[in-house]
Amino acid sequence: MLGDSPEEGQAHFGPGGPVEAAKSWVEDIVVRRDVRSAWRTTDPDYRLALTQAIIFLNPQHPPLMGYERDELAHALAEEDPKHPLWESFENLLAEEFLTDLGEVRVENWTAVSPRPIAPDYELVLFPREQGEEQEPPELYAHGILIHFRDGRWLVAGLSERQAVPGWPPDLGY
Secondary structure (H helix, E strand, O other), X not given: OOOOOHHHHHHXXXXXXXXXXXXXXXXXXXXXXXXXXXXXXXXXXXXXHHHHHHHHHOOOOHHHOOOOHHHHHHHHOOOOOOXXXXXXXXXXXXXXXXXXXXXXXXXXXXXXXXXXEEOOEEEEEEEEOOOOOOOOHHHHEEEEEEEEEOOEEEEEEOOOOOXXXXXXXXXXX
């Protein structure tokens, strides 16, 4: 079982581990509402899939007109985007992330639990507000997929399936 040894627990819950990475990302989104900071710790494939999803779902949106969609998606998916549409995109992402993650109980970090999904991937489960009494207990958690890439843990999605860029992109949920 995960965390049976102190070394294993430290690898998951300690500094530089997947739980710390997920907690920091969720705090950036839910508490600080700082998408730009969260974006820097988001897996490049997830960033690209998110930008593609917004472009794909809004092909006739006036601000997107006149841009080649692949170039626009890649420019917005950069770790530190400088594109003139970034601010609008960031605001839209903030709304979407808050809709998805607003029920995460950030004050209850002790209930967080990670589990390996695949090599270099862990799903970190956060408690969320309870819903209907008939809902099974596993619905009271929200998963953040963490990917170990280039020497650090990065958020790779909001489910146990990783996001896959493309037209259309697959966000994994």
